[in-house]
Amino acid sequence: MNGSTEMLVVVLAAMAQALAILAGALLLAAVMTVVERRLLGLWQDRHGPNRVGPWGSLQLVADMIKILFKEDWIPPFADRALFVLAPAIAMASLLLSFMIIPWTPTWGVADWHIGLLFFFAMAGINVYAVLLGGWSSGNKYALLGAMRATAQTLSYEVFMGLSLMGVVALAGSFNLRDIVAAQQGLWFIVPQFFGFCTFLVAGVAVTHRHPFDQPEAEQELADGYHIEYSGMKFGMFYVGEYLGMVLVSALIVTLFFGGWHGPWLPPFVWFALKTAALLVLFVLLRASLPRPRFDRMMSFGWRVCLPLTLINLLVTGAAILWLSPAAD
Amino acid sequence: MELAFYASGLVAVLATLRVITSTNPIHALLYLIVSLLAVALVFFALGAPFAGALEVIVYAGAIMVLFVFVVMMLNLNAAVTARERAWLGPRTWVGPSVLAALLLVVLLATLQHGDIGRVIEGDTLTAKAVGMVLFGPWLVVVELVAMLLLAALVTASHVGRSVSREADSGRDGA
Numbered sequence: 001m002n003g004s005t006e007m008l009v010v011v012l013a014a015m016a017q018a019l020a021i022l023a024g025a026l027l028l029a030a031v032m033t034v035v036e037r038r039l040l041g042l043w044q045d046r047h048g049p050n051r052v053g054p055w056g057s058l059q060l061v062a063d064m065i066k067i068l069f070k071e072d073w074i075p076p077f078a079d080r081a082l083f084v085l086a087p088a089i090a091m092a093s094l095l096l097s098f099m100i101i102p103w104t105p106t107w108g109v110a111d112w113h114i115g116l117l118f119f120f121a122m123a124g125i126n127v128y129a130v131l132l133g134g135w136s137s138g139n140k141y142a143l144l145g146a147m148r149a150t151a152q153t154l155s156y157e158v159f160m161g162l163s164l165m166g167v168v169a170l171a172g173s174f175n176l177r178d179i180v181a182a183q184q185g186l187w188f189i190v191p192q193f194f195g196f197c198t199f200l201v202a203g204v205a206v207t208h209r210h211p212f213d214q215p216e217a218e219q220e221l222a223d224g225y226h227i228e229y230s231g232m233k234f235g236m237f238y239v240g241e242y243l244g245m246v247l248v249s250a251l252i253v254t255l256f257f258g259g260w261h262g263p264w265l266p267p268f269v270w271f272a273l274k275t276a277a278l279l280v281l282f283v284l285l286r287a288s289l290p291r292p293r294f295d296r297m298m299s300f301g302w303r304v305c306l307p308l309t310l311i312n313l314l315v316t317g318a319a320i321l322w323l324s325p326a327a328d
Numbered sequence: 329m330e331l332a333f334y335a336s337g338l339v340a341v342l343a344t345l346r347v348i349t350s351t352n353p354i355h356a357l358l359y360l361i362v363s364l365l366a367v368a369l370v371f372f373a374l375g376a377p378f379a380g381a382l383e384v385i386v387y388a389g390a391i392m393v394l395f396v397f398v399v400m401m402l403n404l405n406a407a408v409t410a411r412e413r414a415w416l417g418p419r420t421w422v423g424p425s426v427l428a429a430l431l432l433v434v435l436l437a438t439l440q441h442g443d444i445g446r447v448i449e450g451d452t453l454t455a456k457a458v459g460m461v462l463f464g465p466w467l468v469v470v471e472l473v474a475m476l477l478l479a480a481l482v483t484a485s486h487v488g489r490s491v492s493r494e495a496d497s498g499r500d501g502a
Contacts, residue, residue, distance in 0.1 A: 082354070113454050117381035121368075124389015128361070131393065135354065135400045143400070150397050154390065161385075174455055 018099075018109045025098045029242035034059045036242075036283045043287040072231040079136035086133030087229065087236035093126040094243040101250050102177045104260050104267040116174040119251065120161055123206055126244075127153050130208075133237070134225035145224020148294060153206055155301045160202035162309040166195040166316040167255050180259035189256040191319075194312040196256045198305045203252065205301070207244030210286035212297060249278035333373035340366035348421075351412040353399050357392065364388045375452040 034049065038056065041048020050056040074083055100115040102108040112118060127150060134146020168174055170191060171182035179188075189196045205212040226237045253259060253274040260267030292300075343363035350356035364387045371380035402408075462470050 079354075082358075112377070114377045114381045117378070117385065117455075121381050121384035121389060124385050124393070127389065127393050128396070131396055131400070132358075135396075147397070147401070150393060154393060157390070 014109075017107060021098060021103065021107070021109060022095060025095065025243065025246060026239070029239050029246050030060055030064075032242045032245065032279060033063065033238065035279075036286070039280065039283045040287050043284070067232060067235040070231040072233065075138060075228050077138040078228065079138070082132045082136035083228075084233070086129050086136060087233045087240070089125065089132070090129035090240040091236045091243065093122045093129065094240055094247055097122040097247050098250075100176055101247075101254060102180055102259060103250075103271055107268070108177070111175070111177055113173065113175045115176045116164060116168065116179075119247075120157070123153075123157060123160070126206075127157075129237075129240070130225045133229070137225070137228035139228050142225050142227050145227070149208060149225060151298065152208075152212065152294075152301075155298055156202045156205035156212075156305075159198055159301065159306045159309040160206060162306070162313060163195045163198035163202060164255060165309075165313050166192045169313070169316055169320055176254050176259075180254060180261070183258040183261060187256060187258040187261075192256065192312070192316070194308055195316075196252070198309050198312070199255070200252065201301075201305055203248035204282070204285065205297075207241060207248055209241070209245060209282060211289040211291050213291065245279060245282050246275070249275045249282065252278055330373075333370060336366045336369035336373060339363075340370065349416065351409045351416065353402075353408070353412070354396065357396050357399060360395075361388050361392050364392065378453060378455045378458050 034056070037059075038048045038050075041050075048056070049059045052058045052062045074080060097119050099109040100112060100118050102111075110118075130149040130153070131146050134142040134144075134149070137143075167179060167188050170188060171179040173179065173182075182188075226234055229237060250271075253271060257274050260271045262270035265273075340363050343359045343366060346359040347356050347363060350359060364383060368380040368383040368388070371377070371383060
């Protein structure tokens, strides 16, 4: 009886922790929508949204009310089931990926030895959100946006996986907790600088963030794959983009910046500070860079990033074998 | 874990049936993706999460995306659905179904002889264990597969080359 009560407490505590992480990630993504607009305003020498509440702090509430009360319209020419399914895939696959991130030594949902592979699997599933959303809308701009997004994501996912294999080889594990533990002395950004660069590029491309936002280029495609979406369905695509941003930032912190490691401050503060810095970098990229042409972007992925990751992996492997004491 | 195994196995079978019977090609492909995800869960239930994750990454995340991508561009309409429905007449599926049912009987008979209870047990396979086996006893096979993939890569780059060069020069000239 006593043992089972203890078990119940442990299970309930783990579930509460998982729910808190889920809510936290979602809230952070929602807040980022406003923070991004304020930061863009700052860097582009204009005010940004500052009318609702003190310093625009209630803008998020206003946006939520607006988006929830908008008419939820499904076009008559759309494939209804897939049209509804697509935004759900967009949110769910990204939210599930937060499962593998170790926030602090004690906080985290899943402690898996396949951790990193789970992220790749969910990133693979996430492609369907855009693909199905674009196709089921029955709109040629949406279809063109979906085609671009798919080609882009497939190309960039190839070397996204390869760019992290150097980290995995150095840590000797796919488990993100082991990877953080392996960075006790030296953050992986130093030995894996090229891995970091390519993963950053791939991360931006996979989340369709500027400057890799050709799928939703408003000048050419009138917003691409989510052109027919309105109300909360559009909101899910929109928040999904920011969820991707938060996820990639948290992953980069975990994989290259030593996770929660850092002097003086408590672990979670370090993790939050590093993640916030990367989120600001994402916004700064959008504020400063022009959008390249689609074919240039594709050839950049295949001709620069892919060979770079392969060479990086080769050199990393050689260095590990060179430096390790003779195994046999 | 046994329950997870049988539940995901059932989903895989039902989804695969729907792949065959759907008249809309995109929906059929989606059922195929569900079936692949269910197979991945079967791997998870059997204690091989590494294989399960690779199944999702490679099959559901990459190969099926290309399938959906191509079918998406075929401009399917009501006429195609109607033709598919006509192809699904009893005369078409009775023969294959009888043969498949025979195979099912054989499979069930085989399962009847084996000890089913013992199959779904064992240690969880780690990525390291898979790697040690691949680069230990199976090293020759891994090397052969690597050569095969290299040959495929060279072929693909050769086939794709002339087309992309023409397209490139066309764009630059314009």
